[in-house]
Amino acid sequence: MIKTIAPALRALVEDLIDYAGVFPPASVELDKALEQFKTYQNGEHTWMLRWFVVSGKDVDQVPSQFDGALSIIAIADDSRAAALETTAVIEASHPVYCEVKPGDSAGLDAIKQANNFAKIRMGGVKPETIPSPADVARFINDCAERKLAFKATAGLHHPIRAEYALTYKDDAPRAVMHGFLNTVVASVFAWHGERDIEPILAETDVRKFSFDDKLHWQGKELTVEQIRDARKNFFHAIGSCSFEEPVQELCSLGLL
Numbered sequence: 001m002i003k004t005i006a007p008a009l010r011a012l013v014e015d016l017i018d019y020a021g022v023f024p025p026a027s028v029e030l031d032k033a034l035e036q037f038k039t040y041q042n043g044e045h046t047w048m049l050r051w052f053v054v055s056g057k058d059v060d061q062v063p064s065q066f067d068g069a070l071s072i073i074a075i076a077d078d079s080r081a082a083a084l085e086t087t088a089v090i091e092a093s094h095p096v097y098c099e100v101k102p103g104d105s106a107g108l109d110a111i112k113q114a115n116n117f118a119k120i121r122m123g124g125v126k127p128e129t130i131p132s133p134a135d136v137a138r139f140i141n142d143c144a145e146r147k148l149a150f151k152a153t154a155g156l157h158h159p160i161r162a163e164y165a166l167t168y169k170d171d172a173p174r175a176v177m178h179g180f181l182n183t184v185v186a187s188v189f190a191w192h193g194e195r196d197i198e199p200i201l202a203e204t205d206v207r208k209f210s211f212d213d214k215l216h217w218q219g220k221e222l223t224v225e226q227i228r229d230a231r232k233n234f235f236h237a238i239g240s241c242s243f244e245e246p247v248q249e250l251c252s253l254g255l256l
Contacts, residue, residue: 006211009255011227012184013048017246018071018239020053020153025125025167026241030058034066036243045247045256050237051082071097071239085153085239089114097151097236102135105142112148117236122183123155125166127175130155133201136178137186140197144190144234153239156180159249160206180238180246181209188215188222188230206253 019040020026021033028036037052054062056074067080074084077092084096089110097119100107111118120139123130131139143150158164160179165172178201186200200217203209210216214223222230240246250256 005256007213007224008215008222008227009211010047011224011231012181012188012211012215013250014231015050016048016180016184016231016237017243018051018053018151018153018237019049019243020239020241021243022054022058023241025172028241030054030061034062037066037069040243045243048247049243053085053239085119089116099153100139102131102139102142108142108146108148112146118143118148118150120150120152121154122152122178123166125173127166127173130175130177133161133178133198136183136201137198140187140190141195144187144195147233149234149236151235151237151239152180152183156183156238157240157242157245159246159253159255161202161204179203180240181206183238184231184235185209185215185217187235188227189217189220191230191234192222192226194220211255 019037021028021036022030040046040049051069051071052066053071056072059072068082070081071083071085072078072081075086075088075090077094081094083094084092086096087099089098090096096116098111098116099119099121108118155177158177158179159181161182163174164177165174182201182203186197190197208217214221215227
C-alpha cells in the first residue's frame with residue numbers, strides 16, 4: 001500500500017537534499033557515493049534529492065554524466081556545476097552559496113550585494129561545532145530581512161531536534177543536533193514574516209508539527225503555495241552526508 005504524502009510536507013521537502021556522502025561523518029569513497037547518487041536518482045524518493053556535493057579537487061574524477069547535477073566546493077566558476085559552495089564572495093555564472101557565521105551582518109550584506117546566496121553550517125563531528133537555536137534563528141531572520149536565499153549544511157540528517165551520535169563510530173560523541181524539519185519549517189515561517197522562530201528550531205516533539213493541505217505548528221499555519229514560495233525564493237536545500245537516513249527517519253515517523 002502506497003502512503004499518501006501530505007501536500008504540505010511534500011512541498012516542504014521536495015528537492016531538499018544535496019547528497020554530500022563523500023564528506024564526514026559518512027566519508028564514502030567518491031565512486032561509491034556517485035553510484036549511490038545514481039540509485040537515489042532512480043529511487044522512490046528521488047523527488048527529495050537535489051545535487052551531488054563534491055570538492056573542486058575531486059571534480060575531475062566525476063564522470064561527465066553528472067554534469068549539471070554537481071554542487072562544487074570551489075573558489076572559481078566551473079562549467080560542470082549546478083552550483084558552487086565557498087567561503088568567499090565570488091562572481092560566477094552559476095549560483096554561489098557563501099558560508100557565513102551567524103551574526104556576520106557585513107558578510108550577509110556582501111553576499112547579497114554580489115548576488116550570491118548564503119550558507120550556514122549547522123553542525124559537525126564535535127559538539128562545539130553545533131550553533132545554538134538562538135544563533136540559527138538570528139541567521140535565518142537576518143537572511144529573511146535581506147530577502148537573501150540560503151542553504152544549510154552539516155548535522156542535518158535527522159528530521160527532529162534531539163540527542164544523536166555525531167559520527168557512525170561505536171564510541172562516537174553525542175550531542176543535541178538540529179532537525180532538518182525544524183530548520184525548514186522555521187525558515188518558511190520566517191520568509192512569511194514570523195520572527196519568533198527560535199521555539200520552532202528548539203522543538204523536540206514531532207507531534208507539534210502536522211501536515212495536510214497546510215503546514216501547522218502551534219496554531220500557526222502556511223499553505224502549500226506559501227511553502228513553495230519560501231522554498232523557491234528563500235530556503236533552497238540542506239547538505240547531508242546521508243540521503244537514506246533522512247528518508248528512513250521520515251518514514252519511521254509516519255510522515256512518508
